[in-house]
Amino acid sequence: MKNIYKVFISDWKRISKNVVAVVVVMGLIILPSLYAWFNILSNWDPYGEESTSRIKVAVASDDKGIVMDSLQFNMGDTIIEALESNTTIGWVFTDSTKDAIDGVYAGDYYAALVMPEDFSKKMVSFLTDSVTHPEIDYYTNQKKNAIAPKITDKAKTAVQQQVNSTFISTIAQTFVKAADGVDTSANQENMTSGQTVLDILLSKMQQLNTQLDSYDTILTALISVTDSASSAMNAAGQISPDMSKKIIAEQQKVDSLMKIASKGNILDSSVSSQLAAGLGQISQIMDSVINIYSKADGNIDSFASSISTAGVNLKDTKEMLGSLKTDLSSTIEKLNNIKNSGSYDMLLKVLGLDADSFGSFVASPVEIETEAIYPIATYGSAMSPFYTVLAIWVGGLILVAIIHVGVKPQKEHPDVKPYQAYFGRYITFFLIGQAQALLVTLGDLYYIGIQCVSPFKFWFAASVTSFVFTIFMYSLTVAMGNVGEALAVVIMVIQVAGAGGTFPIEVLPKVYQKIYEFLPFTHAMNAMRECVGGSYQLNYWKYLGYLCVYVIISLLIGLLFAIPCRKLNEKIEKSKHRSGVMI
Incomplete structure (x- = not known):
């Protein structure tokens, strides 16, 4: 332990006495934070x-x-x-x-x-x-x-x-x-208050039916009169007194009916379109019949002659009228069935709405009420765990690229063993990494202003993440030198693409879905997400526990796997040195 402390103290004495080294250390602390902040700000609310x-x-x-x-x-x-x-x-x-x-x-x-x-x-x-x-x-x-x-x-x-x-x-x-x-x-026509649209329509249909009954009676009377007169003339060449009385009686009925019919009809555009054509045709014919009868002034011969000239066949018209009455009766029956059905009450409620409300309802009958679980206000806050974790990894990567991981024999600690040199030098990496994590989290929380329900846990997750990442990359570099650094870059690229930081893991290729759980990024981001959106049970500590497994892997790499790699690393370093162009 004493030698570990000596390595650490000697490192910081040399750094503190070198202005350039101090500036470099400050840069190493600041640069990762800038990487995170710029990315979070640029993605703050792109879909707003x-x-x-x-x-x-x-x-x-x-x-x-x-x-x-x-x-x-x-x-x-x-x-x-x-x-x-x-x-x-x-x-x-x-x-x-x-x-x-x-x-x-x-x-x-x-x-x-x-x-x-x-x-x-x-x-x-x-x-x-x-x-x-x-x-x-x-x-x-x-x-x-x-x-x-x-x-x-x-x-x-x-x-x-x-x-x-x-x-x-x-x-x-x-x-x-x-x-x-x-x-x-309907109100203008003094209809009974409280009537519905269907009631009004049924009333009009009933009135139409009554009018058609009147037309039918008129046609029956006219046919009777004209047939009687025609039969009498054909039989005797003149009308007998008894027949004349009968015709006069029938004619009086016709006159009475004509006075009722001449009061007007109720045929209008509110009637069903299926009946409109037939009703319109009957109306025109009956208007002509009434007009011709009025002009005949009771003269049956003149009336019969004018009807024939106009091309009106009273019997055919009566048949057409009978068919129309059948259709009208069927329509009235259907409307009554609708009125008596349970669905009609719902229709009345709908028609009771104002036009704008009803139009709005039909256009969008279902409204979805969204209840956000762990709501996050901005996209930037939601992305802050990913960019913060990525910045911490980048910070560790810069550290192994700038600061030597190997401890050269010094006068003050000539008998330092490899494991002591490993831990002694790592303390410097750890402290700088912790400074990086502290600065980036403070900037996220108080400069950027991300949403965070638990700021302390957010920093603690960043601190643990920095510890895991720095010792992992430090161990790779100790064991494999520049190859270890390159491997750290490759692992970072894989994690950026496949740790579910930007897209849900379910939409990524299967190879990423299989390695997802084994990537350090995954657990570090999940722990920070628990702090940003809200924590569920013990998930926060569970994710940090998974993350700490990589500490054990790092120690195995840095202390054990490094032993057989030392001679190979020496050969690689000598070969690089002979090239004259590589560091």
Whole structure:
């Protein structure tokens, strides 16, 4: 133990007396911290709105829009209006689609979204027999940056969701507003308060059915009158007094019915489209019949002649009317079934919403409530364990590259044994490594301001990590010289790629998934993550325990494996020296 102490003291006496050596030691302490801090700051919040809003994505529309029932509909313009208030991405609204696409090729924009000229037309194709999915043309420059396309792809998805949400919301709002319109119309007609849309529709259907019954009665009476008059004339050449009385009686019924019918009808656009055509045709025919009868002024011969001239067949019209009444009765029955079903109560609640609320609900019926487990506010804080551990490894790597690991015989300790020289010189590596760890953690916590629920444990994890890393690389260099240094670099590269510092280990190649648990980085980062996001049970101490296993491996390498390597290292050093160009 005394010789170990002597080696350490003599090392620091020589360092303290050499200004250059002191400056070098200070540089060795500071440099790893800069490596960690710059990386954490550069990755502080790359996916936040403040950052992504600087990524330029062009938007252009050739959409010509469509006109539906005198309503102008242009989804391309609607999307652009919505994106103008969206600051997630740096949207650039170009004058033409050519400018947008050319800008992507030139590298002015990371991506471009273009709405084709038939975009709105395809949006409403579900109303036709030929449904066509509308498409937005998406152009992305994958050469410009490796990560940017991943961000712009999210922008593409956001636009797609915006389109779907806007379209569904518009349709839903229109539906509810139409229902409100029917309700308002009903109130204007002095309908009973508290009626639902279905009640109103059923009432109209019932009124239609009553009117059709009136038409049927009229047609029956007219057919009876005209047939009676025609039969009497054909039989006797003139109408008998009894037959005349009968015709007059029937005609009086017709006159009475005509007065009722002339009060107007309730045929309007609120009726089911399946009945509209038939109802419209019957209405026109009956209007003509009523008009002709009115002009005939009770003269059956004149009426029959005018009806024939107009091409109206009363019997065919009665058959058509019977078929229409059957369809109307079927519709009324279906509406009554709907009204009596349990689902109708839900529909009433939906229609009770205002248009904006209902449109918003239909556009996004399910909302996901996110409950973050171990929440971390910024990406930089989440990445700080990786960059801090990497900086500590880099610090240890610089140490073995700058400071000699071998102890040359000195006057003050000529009888120092190899293991004493090993521990004596390592104390210097340990202290500088601990200074590196302390500085980098203080900077992370108080200069960068990372999130950390347990600052002391964060520093302690960094301290243990530095101890493990420095003794591991020190042992490799003691045992294998420059080959050991090179091996430390290789191990670092493997760990940067395969320790799960940036990407989840599950998405990495299988070779990394197999060696993941055996890498020192893995356990050092996991211990620090417990301090940043929050600790679970004894995981923090478990990870540090795994990490300390490498201390045993390091001692075996530095004290035992180094013995057979000494002669080989001497030969390598002599060969390097003879080259005249290698250190």
